[in-house]
Amino acid sequence: MAEKRKLFEEVGEAKRPETPARTGMIDRGRRGARGAIRVWLMMLFALVVAMILVGGLTRLTDSGLSITEWKPVTGALPPMSEADWTAEFEKYQAIPEYELQNQGMTLSEFKVIYWWEWGHRQLGRFVGLVWALGFAGFLMLRKIPPGWTGRLLIPGLLGGVQGAVGWWMVSSGLTGTMLDVASYRLATHLGLAFVILGVLSWYIFLLGCEERELMQCRRNREAKLFSMGTGLTHFAFLQILIGALVAGIDAGRNYTDWPLMAGGFFPPFPFEIEPLWRNFFENDGLVQFMHRMAGYLLAIFGVVVWLRARRSPHGKTRFAFNAVLAMMALQVVLGVVTVLYSAQLHIAITHQLGAVVLWVLILRARFIAGYPTADSIRGSVR
Structure with missing residues (x-):
């Protein structure tokens, strides 16, 4: 039998269900996979640093003009036979760098500079692949925090532009009397690499804090x-x-x-x-x-x-x-x-x-x- 309520029972005596305090409302529904995205961006950061260093070594070893064509897809495969190597060497022998500076270079010497440039381009393709797979994966899993989809597109778009700028740079040394690429084009290429590095760095810093912390700190x-x-x-x-x-x-x-x-x-x-x-x-x-x-x-x-x-x-x-x-x-x-x-x-x-x-x-x-x-x-x- 239900207990009778007191006639003058105080309102405060009524028991109310206890509910936990709700905290972190700013981040509720906004986290996404912040930690995982940050790790992915760190991987891209390390790869871009490697690209800058390999690019510098390619320049210092005078290897940048060893591949005279831009083939974004089929160029991923190096020469597979002696005939292929001979064909690549003949293309190099037709540019000013060989005619004016490297006359008498042997095929084995050519292979050394070819591998430097091929490695640089291959690393660039790998960076693009890591970005594409990561972005597509987070997008399909709906793990990208609100407001970050456009941001995470930027490194990929800049990477695509960087590939085109790289060929624009290389093409400047393939004709005329140029022994190297045009210096202002090299500066554009390197400058864009540092822009990409800066964008990645800033995103990594931002993702290291929760949204509520960023708002408070700002x-x-x-x-x-x-x-x-x-x-x-x-x-x-x-x-x-x-x-x-x-x-x-x-x-x-x-x-x-x-x-x-x-x-x-x-x-x-x-x-x-x-x-x-x-x-x-x-x-x-x-x-x-x-x-x-x-x-x-x-x-x-x-x-x-x-x-x-x-x-x-x-x-x-x-x-x-x-x-x-x-x-x-x-x-x-x-x-x-x-x-x-x-x-x-x-x-x-x-x-x-x-x-x-x-x-x-x-x-x-x-x-x-x-x-x-x-x-x-x-x-x-x-």
Whole structure:
């Protein structure tokens, strides 16, 4: 028999079912496979870094013009017979690099440079495959967080453009009297690689935090330091492009004294090429001078940004910019050593790797300035 209720029973005495507090509403339904996507992007990041290094070695070994055709699909297969190798070698013998620089090269010597270029292109195909499979998989499983589908398309689209730019670059060295590819096309190719690397890095940083954490951290954005970090990013990118111009004309193998150039502050004959504008792309002395001066100015600006970062109330922000300054100092030293040793292969590629590390550290410091976390907050992954 049901118990009779008291006539003057207080409302507060009625038992109510206990319901757990609902937290994390911002992330409810928005997570997707954030962790898995982040791992996938890290794999792409590592592959793009490998592409940059293999591309640098391909350039330093003068292998970039060994394959004279662009076959995105059928080119994945290397020559399979001696007749195939002979046919490829004959195509190479018809371009200016062979006629003006490599006369007398043997087939076995040709195979060495061919494998470098083939490996570079094959790695590019593999990067595209990893992106396509990953994107299609997450899309079909509906694991992409809301708002991220368009973002994750961007690396793939940029990768496709990069393949076309790569052939545009190579084609510049197949006719006329060019011994190498056009330096400004090489700069475009390398610059786009760093853009792709930057996009991947930023996405990895974003996916390292929950949406609610990003919204909370953004309220504490250090606007001035974030802006200075943006300026440092742009300046570093400009220096990377100038470095590509240096590589494009082998300017790093000339003027091997430092801090002077051929005994003077300014290189001799900096404007000997006509028309005048071509000197800024093709004059080895002027291009190396530009790279040196831009490096000095970048280092000075890096110190200015670091001094501003020292006043940050966030320990992670200060540490991030400390890392930038330390890597920048190391990169300056590597640059000087590269010049003194006439851009020997192992030193030059280390200098290029240093540019990759510095680029990512600058982006990371900028991100942390934009989304700072208090030292007491735990669980954020950067």
